[in-house]
Every structure is written in C-alpha cells, then in structure tokens.
Amino acid sequence: MLTIFERLKDIALEIDKAIKNEDLGYSDQQNATGDEQLKLDVASDSLIEHTLKKLPLVHSIISEEKEEIMPVNPDGKYTICYDPLDGSSIVDVNLSVGTIFGIYDRGNLSGSGLRAAAYIVYGPRLELVVAVRGKAPRHYRSGARGLFSNRSPIRLNEKGKINAPGGTQKYWTPTHKAFIDSLFQEGYRLRYSGGMVPDLHQILLKGGGLFSYPGTQDRPQGKLRMLFEALPFAMVFESAGGEAIDDRGRRLLDLNPEHPHATTPCFFGSKYEIGKLREAYGV
Numbered sequence: 001m002l003t004i005f006e007r008l009k010d011i012a013l014e015i016d017k018a019i020k021n022e023d024l025g026y027s028d029q030q031n032a033t034g035d036e037q038l039k040l041d042v043a044s045d046s047l048i049e050h051t052l053k054k055l056p057l058v059h060s061i062i063s064e065e066k067e068e069i070m071p072v073n074p075d076g077k078y079t080i081c082y083d084p085l086d087g088s089s090i091v092d093v094n095l096s097v098g099t100i101f102g103i104y105d106r107g108n109l110s111g112s113g114l115r116a117a118a119y120i121v122y123g124p125r126l127e128l129v130v131a132v133r134g135k136a137p138r139h140y141r142s143g144a145r146g147l148f149s150n151r152s153p154i155r156l157n158e159k160g161k162i163n164a165p166g167g168t169q170k171y172w173t174p175t176h177k178a179f180i181d182s183l184f185q186e187g188y189r190l191r192y193s194g195g196m197v198p199d200l201h202q203i204l205l206k207g208g209g210l211f212s213y214p215g216t217q218d219r220p221q222g223k224l225r226m227l228f229e230a231l232p233f234a235m236v237f238e239s240a241g242g243e244a245i246d247d248r249g250r251r252l253l254d255l256n257p258e259h260p261h262a263t264t265p266c267f268f269g270s271k272y273e274i275g276k277l278r279e280a281y282g283v
C-alpha cells in the first residue's frame with residue numbers, strides 16, 4: 001500500500017503544476033454522467049490513469065469521469081476509484097479543489113471492501129491525507145523542492161464549530177432546514193466553498209463540525225458519489241474519531257452501491273453533531 005501512497009505524492013505535484021499553469025477552459029468532451037469536462041478534468045484523469053497503471057498492486061481502476069472499470073494488472077490486489085478533480089466548478093475562480101482516492105479490495109466495491117482512502121488538496125499549500133482502516137489519518141504538506149513533510153495525525157474533537165451545509169436550500173426538507181438552523185442557533189459558523197475536499201479538510205483540521213449533502217426534492221439520492229467521494233471520506237472521518245452516515249442513520253461504510261456512479265445523501269462530522277442529526281432525523 002505504501003508504494004501506492006508514494007505515487008500519490010507524484011500525482012499531487014503534477015496536477016498542482018497543471019492547475020497553476022494550464023488552460024482552465026472547457027474541453028469539447030463530456031464525462032460518464034453527461035457533465036461538460038474542463039481540460040483540467042481530462043488532463044488530471046489521464047495523468048492519474050497512467051501513474052496507477054504502472055503499479056503491480058493495482059488490478060483495475062475506475063474514474064469518476066468514466067463509465068467503465070479499466071482492467072490494469074490481472075494479479076493486482078486492489079481496484080482504485082478516483083475523482084480526478086473534485087470541485088472543478090470552482091477551480092476557475094481560484095478556490096481550493098482536490099483529488100479523492102478510494103482503494104478497494106478487487107471485486108468488492110463497497111464500504112466493507114474499502115481498504116484505504118486518500119485525498120489531495122490543491123490550495124495555497126499542497127496537502128495529502130491518507131487513511132487506513134482503524135488508524136488516525138496521516139497528513140502531509142509539500143514544501144521546498146516538492147518534498148512532503150509529515151504533519152501530526154488528524155484527530156477530531158467530540159464537538160466542533162463549523163457548519164458546511166450543501167444542497168439547494170429551497171429543496172431541503174423542513175426537517176433538514178430546522179436541523180441546520182439549530183446548529184447556527186448554537187453559534188456554529190458557516191464555512192461552505194462548494195468544494196467537498198477543502199470543506200471537509202477544514203472540518204478535519206479545525207477539530208470538528210458538520211458537512212452535509214442531504215437528499216433533496218430535486219436530488220432525493222443526493223449528489224455525491226459513493227465510491228469516489230462519500231466512502232473514502234467516511235473512512236477518513238471514522239479513522240479521525242468522527243462519524244459518517246446517510247439520512248437513514250446507516251454508516252456509509254456499511255453501504256453497497258448499486259452501480260459504480262451511485263450517489264447517496266451523506267453527513268460527515270464529529271460525534272456531537274452526528275448525534276444531533278440522528279435526533280433531528282429520528283434515525
């Protein structure tokens with residue numbers, strides 16, 4: 001697994017360079033779910049594909065940008081699902097974005113098959129976080145000459161101060177609206193950039209809070225994809241001492257996606273906020 005993590009550092013440096021120097025315009029291509037692709041989406045996707053294909057441990061890969069699973073090495077142990085450029089809708093306005101990886105046992109694309117997770121933050125600083133089941137996530141920050149220095153492991157407090165509410169508010173259910181308002185009544189601060197990676201990274205590094213992307217009238221199954229986004233962050237949050245559930249109170253890591261691009265309502269937070277959510281939703 002360490003060889004995979006080492007290659008993620010190379011990927012981080014390359015994509016960071018592309019974000020800073022390449023054209024931020026749209027390509028003439030669409031992804032698996034019909035979204036228009038930025039040139040950066042396409043470039044990040046192919047860079048990750050070429051890097052992972054060289055790793056003997058990798059059996060197959062799936063990109064959020066592509067429909068199909070891509071076979072790599074028949075003897076490989078893992079299937080890697082990745083979102084090459086999460087938050088591509090905000091990169092052209094110079095906000096932080098990210099890349100997300102879920103490393104699954106080959107043939108078991110579900111929460112129970114997730115062996116490790118990682119994400120990269122392309123912000124004022126380049127950062128990498130890796131999580132292996134049951135161990136506090138490890139945090140790396142790149143410095144001079146692109147070397148990554150090891151930061152202290154990430155641990156969440158029991159209770160936080162940050163509230164990052166996603167989803168189109170006019171389509172929130174009354175239950176969800178009342179719950180989010182109750183956090184603001186308690187003095188929580190609004191911190192939502194529209195980028196899942198920087199929004200969750202902030203909650204992790206600031207010790208706690210809640211990120212929510214619920215099911216809404218316009219998107220009853222939410223927006224965020226299980227294999228590429230929700231399950232990897234569920235492992236990071238649980239490993240940091242927090243929780244990650246859906247709107248029925250189920251652990252995201254107990255879920256089994258019906259198909260590779262399945263989405264789910266999802267909530268990530270420290271224990272206090274998830275406890276309050278369970279109360280509010282009656283789950």
Ligand code: FBP
Nearest residue numbers: 086087088089166167194195196197
């Ligand atoms: P992409 O994977 O297409 O980039 O979409 C994911 C995302 O941009 C997340 O990063 C973010 O949390 C969410 O969508 C923002 O959604 P909204 O614009 O509805 O608030």
